[in-house]
Amino acid sequence: AQSVTQLGSHVSVSEGALVLLRCNYSSSVPPYLFWYVQYPNQGLQLLLKYTSAATLVKGINGFEAEFKKSETSFHLTKPSAHMSDAAEYFCAVNGGFGNEKLTFGTGTRLTIIP
Amino acid sequence: GAVVSQHPSRVICKSGTSVKIECRSLDFQATTMFWYRQFPKKSLMLMATSNEGSKATYEQGVEKDKFLINHASLTLSTLTVTSAHPEDSSFYICSALAGEWTYNEQFFGPGTRLTVL
Numbered sequence: 001a002q003s004v005t006q007l008g009s010h011v012s013v014s015e016g017a018l019v020l021l022r023c024n025y026s027s028s029v030p031p032y033l034f035w036y037v038q039y040p041n042q043g044l045q046l047l048l049k050y051t052s053a054a055t056l057v058k059g060i061n062g063f064e065a066e067f068k069k070s071e072t073s074f075h076l077t078k079p080s081a082h083m084s085d086a087a088e089y090f091c092a093v094n095g096g097f098g099n100e101k102l103t104f105g106t107g108t109r110l111t112i113i114p
Numbered sequence: 115g116a117v118v119s120q121h122p123s124r125v126i127c128k129s130g131t132s133v134k135i136e137c138r139s140l141d142f143q144a145t146t147m148f149w150y151r152q153f154p155k156k157s158l159m160l161m162a163t164s165n166e167g168s169k170a171t172y173e174q175g176v177e178k179d180k181f182l183i184n185h186a187s188l189t190l191s192t193l194t195v196t197s198a199h200p201e202d203s204s205f206y207i208c209s210a211l212a213g214e215w216t217y218n219e220q221f222f223g224p225g226t227r228l229t230v231l
Binding site: 034104 | 223
């Protein structure tokens with residue numbers, strides 16, 4: 001069984017400040033982990049994914065995440081927030097090949113303060 | 115590459131009618147597609163897994179007679195909401211599973227907003 005927990009349903013940061021969105025996972029098999037972004041009334045866009053290669057994963061739009069097995073975490077960060085980063089962010093997990101069903105976290109709404 | 119489309123993007127229907135939503139993988143073949151439902155300000159809930167040429171696998175609590183899924187080709191899956199009621203109003207999102215070249219990543223469609231009056 002797999003699950004993800006996103007701490008903080010709402011996060012507000014000032015433009016130019018560090019963005020940190022938290023995700024902790026639980027998995028009985030080596031996990032594949034994903035971060036998606038969703039803008040209003042749109043589908044999901046993949047920001048980045050961890051597939052058991054490098055633990056520090058770089059994604060699009062300046063985002064990155066670090067897989068920490070000891071902490072069962074996969075937090076999403078961006079050094080400097082931009083107004084266009086305001087959106088809903090979802091962390092998700094699956095079991096990789098043969099177990100591709102995604103389990104999503106509850107989401108974190110990111111607000112950027114001008 | 116790896117683009118998924120959904121049609122229609124929005125649909126409004128009367129209670130009791132049926133609505134069909136199409137999900138297409140435009141530039142790759144997808145033996146597996148997934149259908150999700152998203153309530154306002156909520157996360158995505160997996161409804162069913164759609165496999166080409168076979169019956170869909172529904173998640174617990176999802177009425178298979180209510181939400182009919184057909185995956186007739188490697189690029190098309192359809193979700194039909196039968197005898198729709200206002201409580202079926204939601205945002206429906208599909209995804210298509212790409213192959214090993216993407217580490218089996220799911221590519222998501224833009225979603226369909228269903229409103230049942």
